[in-house]
Amino acid sequence: MMASEKRKKRAIQARQQSERVLPSYAGRRRSLLGLFCLAMAALVWRTVDQQVFETDFLQNEGERRHLRVVKVPAHRGMITDRNGEPLAISTPVDSVWANPKLLDPDRSTLAALEKVLGEDRDELRRLLARRSDRAFIYLKRRVNPDVAQRVMALAEERDLSGIGLRREFRRYYPAGEVFAHVIGFTDIDDRGQEGLELAYDDWLVGEPGAKRVIRDGRARVIKNVENIRAPRPGGDLTLSLDRRLQYLAYRELKAAVQRHKARSGSVVMLDVRTGEVLAMVNQPAYNPNGSHAGRGGVLRNRALTDVFEPGSTMKPFTIAAALELGRLTPASPIDTSPGFMRVGRAMVRDIRNYGMLDVAGVITKSSNVGASRIALDLPPEALWKAFSNLGFGRVSAIGFPGEAAGQLSPYQRWARIDQATLSFGYGLSVTPLQLAQAYSVLAADGLLRPVSLMRQAEIPEGERVMSAATARAVRLMLESVVSPAGTAPAAAVPGYRVAGKTGTVRKSVAGGYAQDRYLAVFAGMAPASDPRLVMVVMLNEPSAGKFYGGQVAAPVFSRVMAGALRLMNIPPDALDAPRVRLAGGAVHP
Numbered sequence: 259m260m261a262s263e264k265r266k267k268r269a270i271q272a273r274q275q276s277e278r279v280l281p282s283y284a285g286r287r288r289s290l291l292g293l294f295c296l297a298m299a300a301l302v303w304r305t306v307d308q309q310v311f312e313t314d315f316l317q318n319e320g321e322r323r324h325l326r327v328v329k330v331p332a333h334r335g336m337i338t339d340r341n342g343e344p345l346a347i348s349t350p351v352d353s354v355w356a357n358p359k360l361l362d363p364d365r366s367t368l369a370a371l372e373k374v375l376g377e378d379r380d381e382l383r384r385l386l387a388r389r390s391d392r393a394f395i396y397l398k399r400r401v402n403p404d405v406a407q408r409v410m411a412l413a414e415e416r417d418l419s420g421i422g423l424r425r426e427f428r429r430y431y432p433a434g435e436v437f438a439h440v441i442g443f444t445d446i447d448d449r450g451q452e453g454l455e456l457a458y459d460d461w462l463v464g465e466p467g468a469k470r471v472i473r474d475g476r477a478r479v480i481k482n483v484e485n486i487r488a489p490r491p492g493g494d495l496t497l498s499l500d501r502r503l504q505y506l507a508y509r510e511l512k513a514a515v516q517r518h519k520a521r522s523g524s525v526v527m528l529d530v531r532t533g534e535v536l537a538m539v540n541q542p543a544y545n546p547n548g549s550h551a552g553r554g555g556v557l558r559n560r561a562l563t564d565v566f567e568p569g570s571t572m573k574p575f576t577i578a579a580a581l582e583l584g585r586l587t588p589a590s591p592i593d594t595s596p597g598f599m600r601v602g603r604a605m606v607r608d609i610r611n612y613g614m615l616d617v618a619g620v621i622t623k624s625s626n627v628g629a630s631r632i633a634l635d636l637p638p639e640a641l642w643k644a645f646s647n648l649g650f651g652r653v654s655a656i657g658f659p660g661e662a663a664g665q666l667s668p669y670q671r672w673a674r675i676d677q678a679t680l681s682f683g684y685g686l687s688v689t690p691l692q693l694a695q696a697y698s699v700l701a702a703d704g705l706l707r708p709v710s711l712m713r714q715a716e717i718p719e720g721e722r723v724m725s726a727a728t729a730r731a732v733r734l735m736l737e738s739v740v741s742p743a744g745t746a747p748a749a750a751v752p753g754y755r756v757a758g759k760t761g762t763v764r765k766s767v768a769g770g771y772a773q774d775r776y777l778a779v780f781a782g783m784a785p786a787s788d789p790r791l792v793m794v795v796m797l798n799e800p801s802a803g804k805f806y807g808g809q810v811a812a813p814v815f816s817r818v819m820a821g822a823l824r825l826m827n828i829p830p831d832a833l834d835a836p837r838v839r840l841a842g843g844a845v846h847p
Contacts, residue, residue, distance in 0.1 A: 327468055327469070327486065329466045329467070329468060330466060330467035330469055330485075330487075330488075330489045331427055331464075331466055332427075332464025332465055332466050332467065332489035332491050332492065333348040333350070333427045333492065334348040334427060334429060334444070334448055334462050334463060334464060334492045335462040335464070335491065335492030335493045335494045336348075336494045336495075337441055337454065337455075337462075337494070337495045337497065338495070338496050338497065339496075339499050339500060339501040339504070340496065340497060340498055340499060340500055340536075340713045341500065341501070342496070343501045345431065345432065345437050345497070345499075346429060346430070346431050346441055346455070347429075347430050348427040348428065348429055348430070348448070349427065349428055350425060350426075350427055350428075351406075351425075351426055351427065351428045352400075352401060352403070352423040352424065352425060352426070353396055353398065353400055353401065353424045353426050354375065354396070354397040354401060354405075354406070354409050354421070354423060355395065355396050355397060355424050356386065356394075356395055356396075356397050356420055356421045356422075357392075357419075357420035357421075358386045358389050358390045358392060358395060358420070359390070359391075359392075359393055359420065360420025361386065361419065361420035362386075363386075363416075363418065367412075367416055367418065370412055370416070371397070371409075371412070374408045375397060375405065375409070376398075377397070377398060382397065385397070397421075399426070399446050400428045400446070406423050410423065427448060428448075429443065429444045429448060429455075430547065431443070431546045431547050433501065433504075433505075434545050434546070435508075435543035435544055435545050435546070436505055436508045436539070436543075437501075437504060438453075438543055438544055438545065438546045439453065439538070439539070439540045439543065439558070439559040439560070439561070440453055440454060440497075440538050440559060440711065441454050441546065442455040442456055442546070443455055443546040443550060450462065450463075451550075452557055452659070453559065453659070454495065454497070454658075454711065456659050457657055457658060457659050458495055461492065461493045461495070462492040462493060462495065463492050464489060464490055464491045465489065466489055467485070467486070467488045467490070468486040468487045469485045469487075470484040470486060496712065496713045497711055497712060497713060498534035498535050498536065498710055498712055498714065499535060499537060500536050500537065500825075502825050503527060503536050503537040503818075503821075503822050504536075504537045504538075506537070506818055506821045506822065507525045507527060507537040507538075507539045507818050508543075510525075510817045510818050511523050511524075511539050511540075511541055511795070511814060511818075512541055512543075514797060514810065514813070515541040515542075515797065518797060518800035518801070518802045518804060518805075519800065519801045519802040520541075520778075520797040520799055520800045520801070520810075521798045521799040521801075522540070522560060522564075522797075522798040522799075523540065523541045523795075523796060524538075524541075524560050524561040524564075524690045524794075524795075524796045525537060525539050525540075525561075525690075525793065525794070525795050525796075525814065526538050526561050526690045526691050526693075526694040526794045527694075527791060527792070527793045527818070527822065528695065528698050528709060528791070528792045528793075529791065530698050530702050530783070530791065530792055531702070531790065532707070532710075532714045532717050532718065533695075533698065533707035533708050533709045533710055533714070533718060533720075534709075534711075534712075534713065534714055535656075535691075535709060535711050536791070536822070537793075537818075537822075538559070538562075538711075539561075540560045540561055544556045544557060559660070560690075561689065561690040561691055562656070562658050562660070562662065562689055562691050563660045563661065563662050563689070564662065564689065565662050565664050565665070565687035565688060566687060566689075566763065566777050566798075567683055567684050567685070567687055567763050567766065568683040568686070568687075568688050568693055568761055568763070568779065569682065569683035569684070569761030569779060569807075570624045570626075570629075570682050570759060570760060570762070570807075571683060571693060571759045571760070571761040571779050571780075571781045572645075572681065572682060572683035573620065573621060573624065573629045573681065573682055573683070573759065574700065574735070574736060574759055575644060575645060575648060575696065576629050576632055576633050576680075576682075577620065577621065577629070577632060577732060577735070578700070578724060578732050579636060579641050579644035579645075580617075580633075580636055581617075581728045581731060581732070582644065582728050585632075585635055585636065586617055586632065586635075587617070588616065588617050588618050588731050588734075588735065589617070589618075590616060590617050591614055591615070591616060592616065592617060592619070592625075592628040592631055593613075593631070594611070594614070594620075594625050594627040594628045594631075595611055595614070596611050597611030597612065597627065598627065599630060599631070601634070601675045601678045602673065603675075604675045604678075606626050606627055606630045606678055607627070608623075608625050608626050608627050612628070615628055617632070618734075618735040618738060621732075621735040621736060621739060621759070622735070622738040622741075622744050622745075623745075624745050624759075624760065626682045629681040630678035630679075630681050630682065633677055633678055633680065633681030634674065634677060634678055634681075636677075638669040638672050638677055639669050641669070641681075642668070645666055645686070646666060647706070647723040648695070648696040648699055649696060649706065650664060650686060650688055650692060650696065651664055651665060651666030651686070652664075654691060654692065654695060654708065654709050655708040655709065656708075656709050656710060656711055657711075658711065661689070661691075664686070664687045664688045664689055664692055665687045666686050667685070667686070684763075690796050691709060693779075693794045694709075694781065694792055694793065694794040695709050697781045697782070697783060697792045698783075698792045699724055699729065700724075700729050700732055700736070700757075700783070700789075701729075701733070701783040701789035701792050702720065702789070703729045704722055704726050704728065704729040705720035705723075706721045706722075706723045707720040707721075708720075733783070733786060734757075734786075736757035736758055736759055736782070736786070737755060737756065737786050739757070739758055739759055739760065740758055740782070745808045746758060746759075746760045746780060746782075746807070746808040746812040747808075747812075748808060748809070748812040748813045749813070749815045749816050749819075750816060751784055751816055751820045751823065753832055753833055754784045754785045754786075754820075754823060754830050754831060754832055755785050755786035755787055755831050755832045756782055756783070756785075756819070757782060757783050757786040758781055758782020758783065758812075758815065759780070759782070760780050760806070760807035760808045760811070760812060761778075761780070761807045762778060762779070762805065762806045762807045762808075763777040763779065765777060776799065776800065776806075777796060777799070778796070778797045778805055778806060778807045778809070778810035778811045779794070779795065779797075779807045779811055780794070780795045780811035780814075780815045781793070781794045781795075782815055784823060785823070785828065785829075785830070785831040787831040787832075788831070790823075790826070790828050791819065791822055791823070791826075791828075793815055793818065793819060793822075795812075795814045795815045795818075796811065797810050797811055
């Protein structure tokens, strides 16, 4: 009895206790539900606030986090010839870049990049690993448009991040190697490395602009926000060169170098009235649009950087110095017998005994003995001054990188044999341009005008370094050189009077002069009655048998000068003269 009552009592207590607990759980549920409702309300309000009230602010913040300032490339200035024909232009191209922090291509992707870019996949892997701490590297610069399209198609196909294109400019030279030595070329960053590209780099280079853009997650520009600074293109250059004459000179020089198996050659043509360089070519040449690695000396402009002893082409200036001092006249007799003369311990020789010659005959026959006798009769200072006034021994005003000054030693150091050999072009060194400028003095009636590779708006006055009478007298003597009795009948141009001088120079070697290595030179002008063009042709070490200036260089002069006179519409001045034998005539040294 007692036990059953106790059980009932415990049951009643348990039921009462459970009734007290259940209302407590219900309150908690209501509280939790209330909290959920408040949270939902807050989320809904926040959503409405962001989508409606804070839209502009959030968009600006997002853009700010992807906003970048990028450079806008500026193209390099154009280089044209004197008639506006383009010689160097900049074309827009794309370069492939990557962000090594984002780009981690697998083996198949690397293989695809190798195929598209033409780069070794292992080298690409090493490049990305080596620059893994950077956010920007170039995979390949200045690719063709089809390559750029294939790269971006690959990025889309494989969903690659951290790879893209950057717009740059690439230099293109339409005339190729014909103008290569004068114009030069630029490097991968579009900065001048050789020639006029280097000399006028500050003028030609443009100033990049800047703009703000928005990039997406792949660093692609999706929106242009603001132009900060407009790009400033580089300045243009108008050269004095004439593309037609340059092509003509290049063609003939290249053919002559190949025909005579010469090591190299140069041609320079000047406008007598302005001092402008109308043509300047060299062989061997190179293509400025291709690779320049390992080209070495082929890159240099030999017409300005290489010096040589001018040989007999100096004889007209020796005679001009004597005429200026009044020591002789064109008809003065010069005894060259017996074909040699001793000067100190040295011997000066002619190739034969010319006997008694007048001054014009010394030029016509190219007598070393005659030129030496004339020079030794002059004060050393006067001879040195005559040569120096013509521009020998100093750089010109052309402003070309690496131009050589040549060598004209002070007269105080001369021995008598030095004075004698200088008269026929040994013991000093010149460039083809210097020699052409000196001959332009004879052509311009004694005026020395500065040479220029830029087109001149006005004719420079020039400096008088020789009397007009002397220049005309020497010019008349030089016409005999191109006659059948002279050393260069092959330099004649039908219908025109031509004046010029040959030079056949033994090359200097250790211990003296080589017996089988020569320079063949011809310097001349036309039309001789009123010269408009001066040209120098030089071939270095012709080795196909012929090596005299009248045999090797003079025919090049004739062909180039004939074409130039026709292209420039310069009227003939010898239509009534007897027909002149050209290369088929007798060969003279």
